Amino acid sequence: MDDMTHVAILLVTATPGLPILGAASGHAKVLGYDPQALRDMPLAALCPTHQPDGRASAALLDELLAQVQQDGAASLRWTFETRNGEHRPHELHLTLNLRDDGAQLAVCMVDISRMQFAERLNEAKNELLEMVATGQPLSPVLARLTALIEAPFDGLYCTVLLLDLDGRHVRPGAGPRMPAEYMQALDGAEIGPTAGSCGTAMFDDRVVIVDNIATHPLWTNYRDLALPYGFKACWSAPIHGPQRGVIGSFAMYYREVRRPTPEELAALHAASHLAGIAIDQARRSEERQRAAQWLEEQVQARTRELLAAQDELVNSRKLAALGRLLSGISHELNTPLGNALLSASALRAGSAGFAERLAGGQPLKRQELTDWLTQTREGATLVEQNVDRALRLISRFRQLTDGSGHAERTRFDLRDAVLRAWARVQARLSVEQVQLACELPAGLMLDSYPEALLQVLEQLMENACLHGLQPLGSGRPAQLRVSVRRCADERRLALLLQDNGVGMPAADVARACEPFFTTTFGRGGSGLGLFVAHSLVGGMLGGSLQLDSQPAEGTTVRLELPLAL
Numbered sequence: 001m002d003d004m005t006h007v008a009i010l011l012v013t014a015t016p017g018l019p020i021l022g023a024a025s026g027h028a029k030v031l032g033y034d035p036q037a038l039r040d041m042p043l044a045a046l047c048p049t050h051q052p053d054g055r056a057s058a059a060l061l062d063e064l065l066a067q068v069q070q071d072g073a074a075s076l077r078w079t080f081e082t083r084n085g086e087h088r089p090h091e092l093h094l095t096l097n098l099r100d101d102g103a104q105l106a107v108c109m110v111d112i113s114r115m116q117f118a119e120r121l122n123e124a125k126n127e128l129l130e131m132v133a134t135g136q137p138l139s140p141v142l143a144r145l146t147a148l149i150e151a152p153f154d155g156l157y158c159t160v161l162l163l164d165l166d167g168r169h170v171r172p173g174a175g176p177r178m179p180a181e182y183m184q185a186l187d188g189a190e191i192g193p194t195a196g197s198c199g200t201a202m203f204d205d206r207v208v209i210v211d212n213i214a215t216h217p218l219w220t221n222y223r224d225l226a227l228p229y230g231f232k233a234c235w236s237a238p239i240h241g242p243q244r245g246v247i248g249s250f251a252m253y254y255r256e257v258r259r260p261t262p263e264e265l266a267a268l269h270a271a272s273h274l275a276g277i278a279i280d281q282a283r284r285s286e287e288r289q290r291a292a293q294w295l296e297e298q299v300q301a302r303t304r305e306l307l308a309a310q311d312e313l314v315n316s317r318k319l320a321a322l323g324r325l326l327s328g329i330s331h332e333l334n335t336p337l338g339n340a341l342l343s344a345s346a347l348r349a350g351s352a353g354f355a356e357r358l359a360g361g362q363p364l365k366r367q368e369l370t371d372w373l374t375q376t377r378e379g380a381t382l383v384e385q386n387v388d389r390a391l392r393l394i395s396r397f398r399q400l401t402d403g404s405g406h407a408e409r410t411r412f413d414l415r416d417a418v419l420r421a422w423a424r425v426q427a428r429l430s431v432e433q434v435q436l437a438c439e440l441p442a443g444l445m446l447d448s449y450p451e452a453l454l455q456v457l458e459q460l461m462e463n464a465c466l467h468g469l470q471p472l473g474s475g476r477p478a479q480l481r482v483s484v485r486r487c488a489d490e491r492r493l494a495l496l497l498q499d500n501g502v503g504m505p506a507a508d509v510a511r512a513c514e515p516f517f518t519t520t521f522g523r524g525g526s527g528l529g530l531f532v533a534h535s536l537v538g539g540m541l542g543g544s545l546q547l548d549s550q551p552a553e554g555t556t557v558r559l560e561l562p563l564a565l
Contacts, residue, residue, distance in 0.1 A: 007111070010106075011024055013104060022035060032083030044058040068105060073093070089113050090110055090112060093108040094107055120151075124148035128148070138278060145274055157175070157254070172184070173279075197235060202248070206238065207237045212232060213233065213234060214232065232257050235252050239276045242280055339386040347383075429465060453541060453561075455536060464497065468555050478500070482498075491562060493561060497557040501555060502551065502552060514531065541565075
C-alpha cells in the first residue's frame with residue numbers, strides 16, 4: 001500500500017472497453033499493479049463489478065465514453081478496486097485527446113480514501129472531545145471511542161486497558177465488541193517486557209505491532225487466551241496522560257494474520273491520544289471529587305467540634321445565667337420573707353410573754369394592752385407587706401415561664417390596648433401629674449396575645465412614671481407620649497413610648513434589661529420589670545425591644561411588633 005500512488009494518470013484508447021495504453025508518469029504502482037502490467041488491460045478490470053449505487057461498472061464506463069466523446073471531458077466520483085480486492089473511492093477526471101492515430105482519453109485518478117478517512121477521524125475527535133468537555137462518564141466515552149475507530153475498518157476489534165494506580169496491573173477500560181470473558185481474564189494482569197501487545201506497550205512505553213499472535217514471542221504467555229477467540233493479530237499503543245506518564249493502552253485486534261495499514265496506524269495514534277485526554281480528565285475529576293469530599297468531611301468534623309464547643313459554651317452561659325437568676329431570686333425573696341419571719345417571731349414572742357403573765361395571774365395594765373395591740377397591728381402590717389412583695393416577685397417569675405400555652409391569641413385594637421394599660425397603671429399608682437398623649441389611630445389591628453402586650457405596656461408605663469418622670473420638679477410637666485411608625489418590613493410596626501423625664505446614663509441603658517438590675521434598690525424596685533417585658537416581647541409577641549436614653553433628655557422605648565404572628 002505504501003508504494004501506491006494516490007494520483008495516477010492513465011492513457012486509454014477511446015474505444016469500447018477503454019483499453020489501457022499505459023501509465024503517464026512514474027514507476028509507482030497503480031492500485032497495486034505495476035505500470036507495465038496495465039497495458040492493454042480494460043479500464044473496467046480496475047473496477048469492482050458494480051459501483052456503490054448498484055450499477056455495473058462496465059456499462060457505466062461505456063456511457064461515460066459516449067459522454068466524453070460528445071462533451072470532450074467529464075468528472076465524477078468513482079470506486080476502483082486494488083489488486084488485493086480493496087475498494088477505494090476516487091475522483092475520476094476524463095479528457096478527450098484527438099490524435100492523427102486515433103482518439104485517446106487521459107484518465108486522471110485521484111484517490112480520496114485517505115482524505116475521507118481523515119475527515120471521519122476528525123469528526124470522531126470532535127465527538128469524543130465534546131463528550132469529555134461535557135463531563136460524560138469515562139466508561140461510555142471509551143466505549144464510543146472504540147466504536148468510532150472500528151467503524152471504518154472491516155473486522156477490527158478495539159480495546160482500552162487502564163493501568164492501575166500501582167503502575168503494575170491493568171484494568172479493563174472498554175471493549176464492547178470483545179468477548180466479555182476475554183476482557184475479564186485481562187483484569188489484574190501484570191505488565192512486563194513479554195506481556196502481549198498491550199502489557200508490553202505499557203511496560204516499554206512504545207507501539208507494539210504483532211502480526212501473528214500464534215508465533216510472536218511477546219504472546220507466549222497469552223496466546224492460549226487469544227487464539228480460542230480467533231484473534232491472530234494485535235497492535236497496541238501506550239496511552240499517556242499529561243505529566244502522568246503511561247496510564248493505559250489502546251489496542252487493535254484482527255482475526256487474520258496481517259500488519260496495519262497507514263490509516264490504521266494513524267487511527268491507533270489518534271485513538272491513544274484521545275483516550276489519554278478522556279482518562280486524564282476522568283482521573284482529575286475523581287481527584288477533585290475526593291478532595292471535595294475530604295474537604296466536606298473536614299468541614300463537617302470541624303462544624304461538629306464548633307457546635308459541641310458552642311453548645312458547651314451556651315450551656316455554661318445558661319448555667320451561669322441560671323445561677324445569677326437563682327441568686328437574685330433568693331436575695332429578693334429572702335428580704336421580704338426574712339422581714340415577715342422576723343415580725344412573726346416578734347409577735348409570737350410577745351404573745352408568749354402575755355400568755356405567761358396571764359397564766360401566773362399577773363395583772364395587765366391598760367397601757368400595756370394598748371401598746372401590744374399597736375405592736376400587733378404594725379407587725380401584721382409588716383408581715384402582710386412583705387408577703388405581698390414576695391407574691392408580686394413570684395408573679396413576675398411566673399410571667400417568664402407561663403409561655404403562650406395559657407394565653408389567648410386574638411385580633412385587637414392597639415390603641416385600646418394602650419389605653420387599657422394606662423388605666424391599670426392609674427388605678428395602681430398615683431400618676432395624676434403625668435399626662436398621657438396617645439397618638440395612635442383607632443382601628444390599628446394586631447393579631448397577637450393582647451394580655452401579654454398589656455403586661456409589657458403596663459411595665460413600661462410604670463417604669464416611666466416611677467423612674468423617669470417621678471423626680472421631675474413641679475415646674476416641668478411630666479409627659480408620656482405613645483406613637484406608632486411603619487417599619488421597612490410592612491408586616492411589622494414600631495410602637496414608641498417616649499417620656500420627657502430625667503433619662504438614663506449609657507451604662508444603665510446597657511444593663512436595663514438584665515434581671516435584678518435596678519437603680520432603686522431598697523426602695524421597692526425588684527429589677528425584673530424590664531427583664532420580663534423584654535422576654536415577653538422577644539418570646540410570645542415575636543418582636544423586639546430597644547431603649548434609647550440620655551441623661552436629662554428623656555427615654556424612648558421602641559417596640560417592633562408583627563401585625564400578625
